[in-house]
Amino acid sequence: MTPDRSAAAAPDVAGRAVRTDIDAVEATGLVKTFGGPRVVDGVDLAIPRESFYGIAGPNGAGKTTMIRLLTGLLRPDTGNAVIDGVQVWPNPDEAKQHLGYVPDNPVLFDRLTGAEMLEFAGLLRGMEPAVIRHRSQELLRILDLEGASDRVIADYSLGMTKRMGLAAALLHSPRVLVMDEPFGSLDPVNTQVMEEMLQRYRHGGGTVVFSSHVMDVVERLCDRVVVIEQGRVRAEGTVADLAQGRSLQQAFVDLVGGRDLQEGELGWLSSSSG
Amino acid sequence: MALVLVRLKLALQRRALGGSGIAQRLGFAVGWLIALVLGFSVGAVVAVFSTLLPASGDLALLILLSLVFVGWVVTPILMPGSADQMADPERLAQYPLTPSQQVTGLLLAGLLAPTALFAFLTAAGGAFASSATVGIRLTVVGCAVVFTVLCLAASRATQALLGGIVDSRRGRDLVVLVTGVISLGIYLLTQNVHNMTESLAGVQNESAESALSWTPPGAVGQAMISAQNGQWGDAAVRLAVAVVSVGLLLLLWAWGIRRFANGGHGAPRRSVTQLRSAVSLSLTPFPVNAARPSALTAAMSQQLRYYLFRSPRAFQSMALSLVLAGFVGHDMSIYGLVAESAAFTFVAIALHAPNLFAYDDKGFTYLLVTGAPWRPILAGKALAGPIIVIPVMLAVLFVEAALTDQWSQVLLAFVVGLSVVAVAVGLGALVSTWEPQNRIERTGGRRRALIGVTIEFVLLFALMIAALLAWVLLGGRVGATLLTLCCLFIAVLLGWVLVRAAGSRLARDPFKIEALLRRDPR
Structure with missing residues (x-):
């Protein structure tokens, strides 16, 4: 699975050599168990470079576990993933240099201020102080965190913490950005700003992978979607392929099976008898 | 009702x-x-x-x-x-x-x-x-x-x-x-x-x-x-x-x-503060900033901030260990300034050095997410404690020397204290990678953590006894100053080796530590 590193490369917006002949993320036969049934059960994925890629699935389908496997936060029982040409195992730390990850509930040093956190993130990644300073200020301004940069993250709302998580993940300009439910807890204005940022990031050569339950967002943003159910790939393709003329929401429900209420069930909810 | x-x-x-x-x-x-x-x-x-x-x-x-x-x-x-x-x-x-x-x-x-x-x-x-x-x-x-x-x-x-x-x-x-x-x-x-x-x-x-x-x-x-x-x-x-x-x-x-x-229980709203000066970095202090900020200095600065007021639990632990160290050291002062210095640093460092990730909570997962270099991070965190303890130890020694007129013993006591700090930091770093405890979420195995701290105490105490024996046996022949400096050199070397070993151990399997620090390792 180790790719041929001599293949053609083109510079990205930051002037770095970017390989255009390989997928941004490849996963082969990923399997993970936690002592019981397989949470991720033989997942194969190929996520094209410079794409918006959605991961959808019902609750408990194994999306987060799969994301943790892709990002080197969890060691697969079998199988492997490749991020930007780097095998995640046995090189998780090298792979992490190529990606940024924003968990559902961002993990940060919550007793540092926003500005301190970004400096910390940059120094951990070996960035130059001047670069850290410049990028931090820009990210804080664009993500509307400038006024909160001197407050400790523990005092942030969930939406602010998510934006700070995104700033910390983007600071080193990774080639692949992986996000778990990125748009939850964001107000419409910040959602729009984040979408614009991500589009710009994509046009600059980046690849965005995110999981979401909100099919409208997936439908609006993504080029391709994978639907995971019980740890397996249930369907994968372009949004149009999966939707087949329906809304993506309906296509998803048809795919994983909906639950309809029977006539008369919860009838007491429609009365005010108490 | x-x-x-x-x-x-x-x-x-x-x-x-x-x-x-x-x-x-x-x-x-x-x-x-x-x-x-x-x-x-x-x-x-x-x-x-x-x-x-x-x-x-x-x-x-x-x-x-x-x-x-x-x-x-x-x-x-x-x-x-x-x-x-x-x-x-x-x-x-x-x-x-x-x-x-x-x-x-x-x-x-x-x-x-x-x-x-x-x-x-x-x-x-x-x-x-x-x-x-x-x-x-x-x-x-x-x-x-x-x-x-x-x-x-x-x-x-x-x-x-x-x-x-x-x-x-x-x-x-x-x-x-x-x-x-x-x-x-x-x-x-x-x-x-x-x-x-x-x-x-x-x-x-x-x-x-x-x-x-x-x-x-x-x-x-x-x-x-x-x-x-x-x-x-x-x-x-x-x-x-x-x-x-x-x-x-x-x-x-x-x-x-x-x-x-009525909703009157929350914290008062803070006024919005302006972004700091664009000239300086926020986390690392000026001298470090002017030199060469790195992962080590970043981790050290983060840990220092947590100890110094930012994380109340970390501050509480540091403050209590210093007060306790003051009492124990003072009790030992009847045996002289050297004994006081050794006892003070023993308690002050050994109490919190064995749990360097105690107050990071989700922050440890962040370190895992970034693929950050573990050795410098651990070394930086380990150095934060001594940066606080050593000046306090020096102040204690000056006060005690002034009260008891033992000025001639201050330098010797200081060097002995430094030796204890060096070994305690090394042992503490090693124990931190063995069985850490999350003291924010109260996760991690308390029993094994207690065993780890006990082992650290016993080993540190044994090494102090060994140094004392060497002092008694060789002091007359080699000279007190040379012997003290040798002790310091060996202690620093040992501390350095132990911190490196701990860093390597952490780099080999940080997932194990994460699993211990988090409730749900998934």
Whole structure:
């Protein structure tokens, strides 16, 4: 699975050599168990470079576990993933240099201020102080965190913490950005700003992978979607392929099976008898 | 509604004991049995005092009731999780209950608890004094009821107020700091209990008794004493003080609930501050900034900030270990400044060095997410402790030298202290990668962590003994200065090797550490 590193490369917006002949993320036969049934059960994925890629699935389908496997936060029982040409195992730390990850509930040093956190993130990644300073200020301004940069993250709302998580993940300009439910807890204005940022990031050569339950967002943003159910790939393709003329929401429900209420069930909810 | 809360209270009590089935019922019964036995025992002591030593027994009763009362008040502060959670306004706010309904129901429910039984039996002990008449016995029992309600109301009012405060981050920090101060106070109290006893003996009993007798718990006690002495008027006044106190506490409790419902419990909004100067970095201090910031300096700066006020738990741990080290070092000062320095640094560093990731909480996962270099991170975190401890050690040495005129020993003592710091840091780093504990979320194996700290203490102590032996055996031949410098060199080398080994161990499998620090490693 180790790719041929001599293949053609083109510079990205930051002037770095970017390989255009390989997928941004490849996963082969990923399997993970936690002592019981397989949470991720033989997942194969190929996520094209410079794409918006959605991961959808019902609750408990194994999306987060799969994301943790892709990002080197969890060691697969079998199988492997490749991020930007780097095998995640046995090189998780090298792979992490190529990606940024924003968990559902961002993990940060919550007793540092926003500005301190970004400096910390940059120094951990070996960035130059001047670069850290410049990028931090820009990210804080664009993500509307400038006024909160001197407050400790523990005092942030969930939406602010998510934006700070995104700033910390983007600071080193990774080639692949992986996000778990990125748009939850964001107000419409910040959602729009984040979408614009991500589009710009994509046009600059980046690849965005995110999981979401909100099919409208997936439908609006993504080029391709994978639907995971019980740890397996249930369907994968372009949004149009999966939707087949329906809304993506309906296509998803048809795919994983909906639950309809029977006539008369919860009838007491429609009365005010108490 | 009150009965519903009583049933809820009983159910929560059973659940709080953990386990299920027979074990749960057994635990429930044992709790009541212990309260019954302890309450009767203390009550019996009070009865004996009232019968045999009525004069000195009066002050003892007032002190006893005051201590029980203080226990009730500080328990929700010291151990917020220990109290049943139904008194937390947030939990009952979702139901259509007025504050007065909540207070009434929770008061009745609270009386059905082993702790309330203990308070009642303790206070009612005087009713069993052989000299008491039926009227006195009934009065004492009535006073005991008032005392129990007083304790409960004070405790619940505290909890209701805290219930709002702990919703804000600053409130939680404040609670942690208050807990630290109270713990420190208790430690100092136990350290000085002998002196205090002697002092108390010298104080006029009347003045202490008079002061205590007007406090709410003391007033209840004084009411009992006055009744036993036939001073019914004074007894009524004291009891009125206690009853009014109960009323005020109930009002405070209801106010706490109402305040929560009105949303007045959160932290005040901070004014928006401007972005700092674009010239300097925020995290790393200027000297480091001017030199070469790196992962090591970033980790060191982060840890330093946590120790110095940013994380109250980290600050509390550092402050307490320094105070404790000061006491232990001072106790050792009779053996000279070198012994004091060694003892001070031993306690100051060895207490928190073995758990370098204790206060990072989710931050450890962030380190994992970034693929950051583990060795420099661990080294940076390990260096943060000595940066605080070494200047404090130096200050302690100067003060002690000034007091005892041992200036000639300061340099030697300082070098010995540095040697202890170096080895303690190395051992601590190694233990940190063996069994860390998350002291924010209280996760991780406490038993193994305790074993780790014990091993660190034993090894450090053994190395100190070995250094002492070398000193005794070689000191005459090699010269004290050279031997001390050799010790320092070996200690620094050993510390460096241990920190590197710990860093390598961490880099090999950081997932294991993450799993220990997180509740859900997925």
